Amino acid sequence: MPTIKRSVFFVSDGTGLTAEALGHSLLTQFENVEFSQHRKPFIDTVDKAQAIVARINECSRVDGMRALxxxxxxxxxxxxxxxxxxxxxxxxxESFLVPLENELGVKSSHTVGRSHDASDSSNYQKRIEAINFTLHHDDGITEHDLEKSDLILVGVSRCGKTPTSLYLAMQFGLRVANFPLIPEDFERGKMPGNLPKYRDKIFGLTIKPERLNKVREERRAGSRYASLENCRYEVAEAEKMMQREGIHWIDSSSKSIEEISTTIMQELQLE
Amino acid sequence: MPTIKRSVFFVSDGTGLTAEALGHSLLTQFENVEFSQHRKPFIDTVDKAQAIVARINECSRVDGMRALxxxxxxxxxxxxxxxxxxxxxxxxxESFLVPLENELGVKSSHTVGRSHDASDSSNYQKRIEAINFTLHHDDGITEHDLEKSDLILVGVSRCGKTPTSLYLAMQFGLRVANFPLIPEDFERGKMPGNLPKYRDKIFGLTIKPERLNKVREERRAGSRYASLENCRYEVAEAEKMMQREGIHWIDSSSKSIEEISTTIMQELQLE
Structure with a gap:
């Protein structure tokens, strides 16, 4: 089937992130179409609206197909x-506000830019503090203040703990600590430090040894640390330890950061 | 006006993040309604669908008002x-797929979970690498590899550089370095280190002195560093320096991380 090409604009009076997210998930349902996508934020005056219309019309003319x-x-x-x-x-x-107004029996306020409103400052402060907490508790740096964490991630080095921790902090204001499980822990047969004390809020990440091998080779090519044999050993030991300790875990190998994060929140009932 | 209360469910076969984002921006248009919001991800089997329907129906019954x-x-x-x-x-x-199918002249694939698809692994790798780069270039730690950065943020200590840098890395795969502007820089009348070399990709954040004072007081109460007088001095000097160097900047005081990030991408034409 020949590939179709179409230009796409996400136009918003705010950041346009929501329009882009929903538009993107609709567009991914059309595999044989190549979309050239443009986000156009802060279109909040008549002048800006007219300028963007000129840009869209030009695009439709050049493509020979109207833009989406x-x-x-x-x-x-x-x-x-x-x-x-x-x-x-x-x-x-437009498609949803009027039906919602009818259902709720009230008029909407038609106020621009409320969805990322920074004046909702308690929520904003919570996110900033969560990011700071998470940065200060990355990669087992410290056990200080662990009682204040919402979640503690464990797993072998390079299995995706840091990006997941930061996403959870940024998106949901969760204070996340993360600790690597390393060969010394496997030899002692115990999770690092005081972690057993916090078992209820620990969640494990694991990864396929083949994928871990690839990720580690990119950082330390040819090392024993990166070798497939060692990756197999570490992953097997980490999974054995998590099983023994009764810790829930998931395989991060084929999941996005969003999917991993959502699964963890669901399993630990964090909201 | 009395407050109305309604229960809201965001139901998805994926993470539900998109449904929640759009739903949330619609709901923020109704100021006098109190919404109790629940995200229900990964509803991808008949059993799970039936379970969630039971939950929704129970909620509608208890509320005495049907859920959204x-x-x-x-x-x-x-x-x-x-x-x-x-x-x-x-x-x-449903509201958009059929019209889109008609417009594009092709059927949608109706495939679950494509929007955060981790198998789109070049994009995934790019995000992970951007997060790592950004963590390793936070708060002026190093000038190493600055030529590989997409963006360099500057601004006084505690004006929001770190959360913004991490958001841009996480969401858009941008490699972001950030450098604090400190009193020594103001005395020398120069940006730190080799930064002038990278002027084209530098962007400044500034903040209202009163807000900076509040943020710093939370960290180091009663210090000279946190004092309003010092905050006023630092902010004025930083703005003077950015103006002299011809660097674009914005005031982060009343903006969300998403708004700051979107503005920066727009001004530096990063996409």
Whole structure:
């Protein structure tokens, strides 16, 4: 089947991140179409709306096919300008706000930019503090303040603990510590330090030895540490230890950071 | 006006993050309604769908008002089960997939979980590498490899450089270094180290002295470092330096991490 090419614009009066996320998940359902995607944030004046329409129309003309436009625009006048572009426009707000107003029996406030509102500052502060906590408790740096953590990740070196920890802190304001499980721990047959005390909030990550081998080779090519044999040993020992300690774990090998994080939150009932 | 309370479910066969993001931005348009929000990810079997319907129905019964349900469900059978719940259901996919199919002239693949697909591994690797780069170039730790950075953030201590850097790395795979501007730099009248060499990819953050004072007081209460007088001095000097060096900057005081990040990407044309 020949590949079709289409230009796509995500237009918003805010960051456009929501329009892009939903638009992107719709577009991934069309495998044989190649989409050239553009996020256009902060379109919050008539001038900016007219400029973006000119850009969209030019794109449709050059492509010889009208562009796809996904919008999250609150202001009705600006939305009307953008939706008059020579394009196939889908409005995420228009489609749902009116039905929601009817269901709730109240009018929406039509206020721009509330979804990432920084003035919701208790939530903002919580995220910043969680990021700081998580940075200060990365890779087993310290056991200080572990009682204040929401979650403690364990797993062999390079299995994805740090990105997962930071994502959980950034997105959900969770204070996450992470500790590597290393050969010394396997020899002693015990989790590092005081971790057994916090068993209820520990979650394990594991990884396929073949994938771990690849990841480690990129950092220390040819080392014993990176060798497939050692990766097999470490992964088997780590899984044995987690099983013995009764710790839940998942295999991170074929999962995105978002999927790993969501699974952990679900299993530990963090919200 | 009395506050209305409603239960809300975000139901997805994937992480549910997209359903939650769009649902959340719709709900923030209703100020006088108190929403109790639940994300229900990985609803990808008939059994799980039936269990979640039981949960939703119970919630509608207890509330005495039907729940709101936002879904991103690809499988039509599972979607049909969930949408039969005693609730007000809005399907983000159903509403847009069919119009998109018509516009594109092709059928969608109806494949679950493509939007955070880890098998798109070049993108995944890029994010992981960007996070590692950013962690290793936080807070002026090193000038090593700065030529490989996509962006260098500068600003006074505690103005939001670290969370912004990590967000840009995590979300967009950008390699971000950040350097504090400190009193010694102001005395020398020069940006730290080799930074002037990279002027084109430097972006500044600034902050209102009153807010900086509050943030610093939380860390080092009563110190000269945290004092309003010193905060005023540092912010004024940093802004003077950025102006002299011709560096773009924004005030982070009332912006979310997402808004700051989006603004920076827009100004430096990073995509």
């Amino acid at each position: 436009v996904f919008t999250t625009l609150i202001d009705r006048d600006i939305a009307a300008i953008v939706h008059a572009a020579d394009a196939f426009c889908m409005s995420f707000f | 349900v936002f879904t991103t469900l690809i499988d039509r059978d599972i979607a049909a089960i969930v949408h039969a719940a005693d609730a007000f259901c809005m399907s983000f996919f």
